[in-house]
Amino acid sequence: MGKNQDEEEGNLSHNTKAVISLDERFVMQTYSRFPVVPVRAKGVKVWDCDGKEYIDCVSGIAVLNVGHRHPRILKVLKEQAEQLMHISNHFYIEQQAKASEYLAKIAPKPLEKTFWGNSGTEAVEAALKLAIKYTGKHEFIAAQGSFHGRTMGALATTWNEHYRAPYAPFGINAKFVPFNDLQAIKEAVSKDTAGIILEPVQGQGGVNIPSNGYLEAVRELCDEKEILLIFDEVQTGFGRTGKLWAGEHWNVVPDIMPLAKALGGGISSGACIAKEEIAKAFDHGAHGTTFGGNPLACALSLEAMKIVVEENLSERAAELGKKAVKQLKELKEDLEIIKDVRGIGLLIGIEVSKDAKKLCLEMIKKGILITYTAEKVIRVIPPLVIKEEELEKALNIIAEGFKQH
Ligand SMILES: Cc1ncc(COP(=O)(O)O)c(C=O)c1O
CATH class of the missing domain: 3.90.1150.10 (Aspartate Aminotransferase, domain 1)
Incomplete structure (x- = not known):
């Protein structure tokens, strides 16, 4: 915020000014916020x-x-918080199993098995790692205007070979092609392509909706070339676009689908759902997280998904x-x-x-x-x-x- 903040933005209250001042002093200034x-x-x-x-x-x-503080979300939040908020993925988590079952029920068939994380970027990370592990390849095709998250490098700096080796070398090789351009995707496919990652409708890129036929043709191309199709439905999922999944507008089912945002009903929750055969590539130790799939997030995710469907x-x-x-x-x-x-x-x-x-x-x-x-x-x-x-x-x-x- 500049010196003439009040002039630019109207007279801010003492409270607002106090919070802005604390933020500027103690929070890394990565966001351009509204006052x-x-x-x-x-x-x-x-x-x-x-x-x-x-x-x-x-x-x-x-x-x-x-919506904010839906009564059903508040009820589950209270009930689950009173029982168990966090435990560990070293144990079986009933809420995680049940939320996964429900997600498999409402996800496009035959997507069935889920890995749980805490955010969109983690869900996408899981999708990319899964695709690498399954195909043994490292190249992805992504669209110009895409947004898939902001993580980098944590695994590259993890010493234990058991975690690191199956995914090395690090740095995803991404080829960017114009969104909605089938020919460009066709030309970008190579023998090293693990998968194509697309938002069925681009969100951060400015709400870009593909033409009819594009996603269908990309699906066919993936089948023909035996490469994986990843639909990032982090932003478009759970009813946002007028269907439960944006891919449904074109009847296209991906192989892997990262999800987050609306999944948790207001609490951070992320998930990556995939076809059974592909999901098998994530065997014991292949991926993991401390918080992902915790009882509280999963109880709330299950309830939020049910509300979207039932209402x-x-x-x-x-x-x-x-x-x-x-x-x-x-x-x-x-x-x-x-x-x-x-x-x-x-x-x-x-x-x-x-x-x-x-x-x-x-x-x-x-x-x-x-x-x-x-x-x-x-x-x-x-x-x-x-x-x-x-x-x-x-x-x-x-x-x-x-x-x-
Ligand atoms: C399509 C898509 N994928 C991934 C992400 C990253 O999600 P998060 O900010 O929860 O890490 C976003 C965030 O806006 C998104 O819109």
């Missing part, structure tokens, strides 16, 4: 430290599909998303500042020609939490439990924010 200090939330509403109310159009970046949140996302995209496209007709509107379910991107951060700040001041990605794409990703009138209100604030510029 809001949320302290409480319920459903789709969030309140900051001054009592100001917001409609959440961020969902903790596609985490809170079931038909995919269908809700499809229906509400369609209306929102229609409305935003109409707005685009009137406003030059909006360059494009892309949406699938409640994963919506509004590409703008002006400073997206400034626009978000305006909208935040008017009472919604909203962020942007890929520099110029404002993302609307509310909890899937949002009521129609709440979404309407949020869209009105977005429209007002645009009209002011």
Whole structure:
């Protein structure tokens, strides 16, 4: 934050200023944050430290599909915390087994076996390691605009050969090809390709939706060349795009599917589910983690998955998303500042020609939490439990924010 923060962002309260000052002093400054200090939330509403109310159009970046503090999540949180929060993967964990069973039930068939971690990047790491272990190859094809996480190097610096050797040499060899370009993927495949990793719909890349036929053809290519298809559904999974899995829009089933974000219902949880035959490559000691799959995270993951299914949140996302995209496209007709509107379910991107951060700040001041990605794409990703009138209100604030510029 610069010196003229108040002038740029409106008069900040003493509380907000105090938290910002602590953050700047003691937190590594890796995030460019908006000057809001949320302290409480319920459903789709969030309140900051001054009592100001917001409609959440961020969902903790596609985490809170079931909304903040869903009563069923709170109940399980309390009950499980009173019994057992953490133990160790050296023992059998009932909640992990049950959450895996349920995930296998709702995942695209025949994905069946799960490895549990704590985050999206860990889920992707597990997927890449599994693909290396299964194929014995190290090259991956990924898409331009992709986002799969930020880990690096921990295993490369782990001394014990037992953990390290099956995956060495380190540094994944990734070839990047334009998203939605089948020919480019075909040309990138080599004898060393272990797999192709794609987000079926790119999230951080700016909400990029592939053309019909692309993912289907990539699946065929993988089958023909005997390479693995990894769909990173960390952001798109659990109903966000209007289907339980984004791959379902095109009836394409990957071989391995990393998941996280909405999985834990608000608590960190990650999972990598794969076909049985591939999953076998992860034998004893092949991968592991201290916290992944702990009883609390798994009890909550199971409940969050059930809520998404039992409350038909995919269908809700499809229906509400369609209306929102229609409305935003109409707005685009009137406003030059909006360059494009892309949406699938409640994963919506509004590409703008002006400073997206400034626009978000305006909208935040008017009472919604909203962020942007890929520099110029404002993302609307509310909890899937949002009521129609709440979404309407949020869209009105977005429209007002645009009209002011
Ligand atoms: C598609 C995708 N994969 C992986 C990740 C990384 O997840 P995490 O931030 O939980 O490590 C993200 C995060 O935004 C994501 O959108």
